[in-house]
Amino acid sequence: MPASTPIPDPEAPVPDLQAGTETGMDSTLEATPAALAMIARLRGLHGPLMFHQSGGCCDGSSPMCYPAGEFRVGVRDVKLGELGGCPYYIGGAQYELWKHTRLTLDVVPGRGAGFSLEAPEGVRFLIRSDLCRV
Amino acid sequence: MRYARPNTPGSKVSFESRYENFIGGEWVRPVRGQYFENVTPVTGKPFCEVARSTSEDVERALDAAHGARVRWGKKPAAERAVILNKIADVMEQNLELLAVAESWDNGKPVRETLAADLPLAIDHFRYFAGCLRAEEGSLAELDENTVAYHIKEPLGVVGQIIPWNFPLLMATWKLAPALAAGNCVVLKPAEQTPASIMIWAKLVGHLLPPGVLNIVNGFGVEAGKPLAQSKRIAKVAFTGETTTGRLIMQYASENIIPVTLELGGKSPNIFFADVLDKDDDFRQKSLEGFAMFLLNQGEVCTCPSRALIDKKIYGAFLELATERTARVSPGDPMDTDTKLGAQASNDQLEKILSYIDLGKKEGAKLRLGGERVRLAGDLAGGYYVAPTIFEGKNSMRIFQEEIFGPVVSVTSFDGFDQAIEIANDSLYGLGAGVWTRDQQTAFRAGRAIQAGRVWTNCYHLYPAHAAFGGYKQSGIGRENHRMMLDHYQQVKNLLVSYDPKPMGFF
Numbered sequence: 001m002p003a004s005t006p007i008p009d010p011e012a013p014v015p016d017l018q019a020g021t022e023t024g025m026d027s028t029l030e031a032t033p034a035a036l037a038m039i040a041r042l043r044g045l046h047g048p049l050m051f052h053q054s055g056g057c058c059d060g061s062s063p064m065c066y067p068a069g070e071f072r073v074g075v076r077d078v079k080l081g082e083l084g085g086c087p088y089y090i091g092g093a094q095y096e097l098w099k100h101t102r103l104t105l106d107v108v109p110g111r112g113a114g115f116s117l118e119a120p121e122g123v124r125f126l127i128r129s130d131l132c133r134v
Numbered sequence: 135m136r137y138a139r140p141n142t143p144g145s146k147v148s149f150e151s152r153y154e155n156f157i158g159g160e161w162v163r164p165v166r167g168q169y170f171e172n173v174t175p176v177t178g179k180p181f182c183e184v185a186r187s188t189s190e191d192v193e194r195a196l197d198a199a200h201g202a203r204v205r206w207g208k209k210p211a212a213e214r215a216v217i218l219n220k221i222a223d224v225m226e227q228n229l230e231l232l233a234v235a236e237s238w239d240n241g242k243p244v245r246e247t248l249a250a251d252l253p254l255a256i257d258h259f260r261y262f263a264g265c266l267r268a269e270e271g272s273l274a275e276l277d278e279n280t281v282a283y284h285i286k287e288p289l290g291v292v293g294q295i296i297p298w299n300f301p302l303l304m305a306t307w308k309l310a311p312a313l314a315a316g317n318c319v320v321l322k323p324a325e326q327t328p329a330s331i332m333i334w335a336k337l338v339g340h341l342l343p344p345g346v347l348n349i350v351n352g353f354g355v356e357a358g359k360p361l362a363q364s365k366r367i368a369k370v371a372f373t374g375e376t377t378t379g380r381l382i383m384q385y386a387s388e389n390i391i392p393v394t395l396e397l398g399g400k401s402p403n404i405f406f407a408d409v410l411d412k413d414d415d416f417r418q419k420s421l422e423g424f425a426m427f428l429l430n431q432g433e434v435c436t437c438p439s440r441a442l443i444d445k446k447i448y449g450a451f452l453e454l455a456t457e458r459t460a461r462v463s464p465g466d467p468m469d470t471d472t473k474l475g476a477q478a479s480n481d482q483l484e485k486i487l488s489y490i491d492l493g494k495k496e497g498a499k500l501r502l503g504g505e506r507v508r509l510a511g512d513l514a515g516g517y518y519v520a521p522t523i524f525e526g527k528n529s530m531r532i533f534q535e536e537i538f539g540p541v542v543s544v545t546s547f548d549g550f551d552q553a554i555e556i557a558n559d560s561l562y563g564l565g566a567g568v569w570t571r572d573q574q575t576a577f578r579a580g581r582a583i584q585a586g587r588v589w590t591n592c593y594h595l596y597p598a599h600a601a602f603g604g605y606k607q608s609g610i611g612r613e614n615h616r617m618m619l620d621h622y623q624q625v626k627n628l629l630v631s632y633d634p635k636p637m638g639f640f
Contacts, residue, residue: 052377055561056607057398057435058297058324060375061535062485071377072384091376093561093607097534101492110481111173112298112325114378115354115362119325120170120186124481129492129531 028132029081029088031105035125038107039065039084042117051083051105053090053098053127054114063088063105063125064116101129137230137468140181140238146231147238152183153332155191155351158198159344164352165190172329175241175476176467178515184328187352189360192320195348196366199291199318202345207288207316209343211266218263218314221338222256228337229256232330234468236302239330241476241517242430243467254596255306258614261598262310265616271625279633285626288316289368292622293361295354295382296331297373298324298478299433299538303596305331307613308371313346315622320348320367322358326479354378365389369622372396373435376607394611394621396435396604398536399564402557403427403438403593404547404579406570407446419591420569424455426593427542428462428521431477432486435608436565438542438593440533442556445546452544456502456523459542464507464518474540476516483517486539489532490522498526498543528556536562550575554582563605567593586612 031039043049048068054060064071068086073079076092083105090098110124118125138145152169154161168186173179185191206214225232233247242251271285294308301323312319323331328351335349350357362370363385372382373396386393409420427438443451467475477483483506490504503522508514522541524532533543547553557566563585570576570591580588586603589595596602601615611621 054375054377055398055535056375056379057396057536057538058299058374059378060398060538061489062375062481064377064381066381071381094376097529097531097561101496101531108481108484110484111479112354113481114374115359115381117355119353119355124484126481126484126488128488129495131495 028099028102029083029105030103031083032107035105035107036084038118038121038123038125039086041121043084046117049086049117051086051088052077053080053088053094055091055094059113061127062113063127064114065118065125066115067117100132102132104128104130135470136466137234137244137470139468140234146234147333149182149235149238149329149333153185153329153351155185155187155195156332156335156339156347156349157191157195158201158348159339159342162194164188165194170325170353172239173479174238175478175517176238177512178480178517179512181238182329184332185351187350187357191350191352192357192360192364195320195350196291196364198345198348199320200366202343203290203318206318206343206346207290209316211269214314214316215263215266217341218259218266218310220341222259222263224338224341225252225256225259225334229253232302232334232337235330235333237467237475239327240298240301241467241478243469243472243475245470245472246430248470251300251303254598255303258303258306258310258598262314262619265619266314269619279631281630281632283628283630285628286315286619286623287626289622289624291318291320291367292369292371293364293367294319294321295358295362295370295372295374296321296323298326299430299435301327301330302334304373309347311613311618312371312622313342315619317622318346318348320350320361322350322352322361325351325353362386363388367391369393371611379609392621394613395609396564396611396613397607397609398435399562399585399604399608400440400534400536400560401436401438401565401567401585402440402442402560402583403567404442404553404557404569405444405447405451406553406572406575407444408571409569410447410451411571416571416591421455421458423567423569423593424542425459425462428459428474428540429594431475431519432540433478433482433538434594435536436587436594437536437538438565438567439537440528441542441544442547442553443544444553445548448546452501452525459521459523460502462521464509464520466509466513474521476518477539478517480517482538483519486519486537486541489535489537489539490541493524493526493530493532493543496526496530496532498524498530498532501525501544503540528559534560550579554579558584561606562608564603564608565589
């Protein structure tokens with residue numbers, strides 16, 4: 001630990017590392033009724049859920065839906081908000097490139113998606129994007 | 135020439151109505167007896183059922199792999215190499231069959247599977263058969279009585295999760311080095327393209343001792359996840375996207391095992407002003423290089439989906455490049471004249487369309503295409519997209535994210551330094567292209583771009599013995615080269631004293 005780092009206050013509340021960094025901009029994230037219905041269905045099957053926005057190839061640039069806590073959220077992840085009671089995260093570097101856009105979670109017929117929970121239902125979560133209203 | 139549709143008279147391929155898992159050299163029903171329908175993107179219609187496996191099936195495959203592990207690992211290199219060469223021979227004898235099967239499962243034009251996917255896969259097995267024969271450890275004489283021997287050993291049983299964009303070739307990139315190095319494999323194909331590899335396994339599976347290769351189909355969450363989490367694998371290899379890549383690293387960290395990852399990119403393709411200096415073959419080659427974003431419908435981790443054009447030639451080059459791109463339109467993947475086939479799945483089609491929509495909203499100028507194409511007849515239900523060219527700025531999301539479709543985002547640069555700055559302004563660093571007649575510029579650009587592969591005056595070549603892998607968030611490891619053997623081997627050091635005298639310590 002560098003000498004300049006202050007000694008932690010033992011009385012201070014423990015930071016919730018699982019929460020990542022809050023953007024405080026819930027309005028950048030929405031969901032269609034169909035996506036909310038699929039979230040409700042998956043919650044019934046798997047319990048509490050979480051989302052992480054993927055990047056990269058193949059099924060990249062798509063939302064991944066996991067049982068809550070399955071994916072270890074890191075200190076650089078950013079929490080975009082909540083959908084149907086489920087937190088939605090994105091990697092910090094990717095957030096910087098996405099923050100000018102407003103995201104809408106939708107669901108379409110599809111097949112396969114990394115380890116995302118909706119694939120066996122024959123559907124795939126999809127992000128639709130708009131520019132943020134300034 | 136048009137190949138007959140699979141399972142119709144005169145076709146090279148007859149898919150079975152249902153595929154079980156390939157475990158321990160046998161075709162094994164999934165424990166829970168569940169299957170899922172597999173759709174061809176060519177028509178959007180289902181054509182076979184595939185095992186919907188679960189953790190029980192993965193365990194069974196791991197049992198088979200562990201049963202074969204010791205004998206396969208100790209098999210002389212010469213014998214393992216003969217088997218890899220036989221696999222290549224059988225693939226070569228069945229090249230058309232496999233090419234048509236691959237096109238039907240994935241949607242890519244048979245022109246590409248005949249000329250690229252299958253020939254490359256065949257050569258890859260031969261390449262690693264050759265590497266294996268030349269593989270050796272080392273010894274170092276540390277002093278006159280002390281020798282360090284370094285002996286390479288297989289890891290044991292490894293898990294491999296394969297993407298859907300080149301189902302047979304990507305499986306080969308993973309299987310050939312793993313098997314060559316003496317490992318047994320449990321392989322999970324992508325659920326979008328689970329069938330062509332089963333045709334392949336029916337042809338070559340018997341060449342390997344039972345249990346050395348095991349293929350378990352199913353959904354990622356139900357079959358891929360228990361494989362990646364298993365404490366019975368010594369390594370996991372994955373090609374896909376970043377969130378799943380992180381999750382696989384997280385699982386691997388729980389078992390403290392290595393991973394290799396290939397997670398895609400957003401590859402810049404840089405055209406310096408001198409490409410237009412003469413109206414010659416090289417000018418044509420560079421224009422062809424621009425249009426390479428169409429290869430495999432853009433579903434390539436190294437798709438040159440960002441074109442960076444020197445502002446001195448921007449208008450002239452883009453006009454020529456647009457004209458050339460406009461000559462290509464989607465068609466029947468079974469027709470050898472077709473250069474652009476179907477996207478691999480409906481959700482992939484939807485994602486591409488969502489990005490085209492975003493590009494317009496971000497203010498990018500749509501120069502060509504930008505829409506789904508409805509073909510006639512039974513192709514009407516297939517997933518076809520017109521070649522699409524956007525002009526815009528590198529900060530736009532269509533410049534920063536892999537769309538994985540036939541979509542290129544074009545921008546201009548002013549001078550060498552800005553070209554490199556834009557090229558490197560990306561989370562990823564897998565591939566890049568540099569086009570110039572000046573070899574100093576080519577070399578300097580190639581070294582300055584933060585990417586694992588810089589194609590210089592060429593693009594989309596994937597010969598064995600040219601290392602392929604990512605910088606930055608594009609992944610870990612180098613495939614397609616002898617060095618991949620190191621990713622599938624342990625190093626045993628025997629530190630041996632030949633000195634008969636005591637050391638004199640105690």
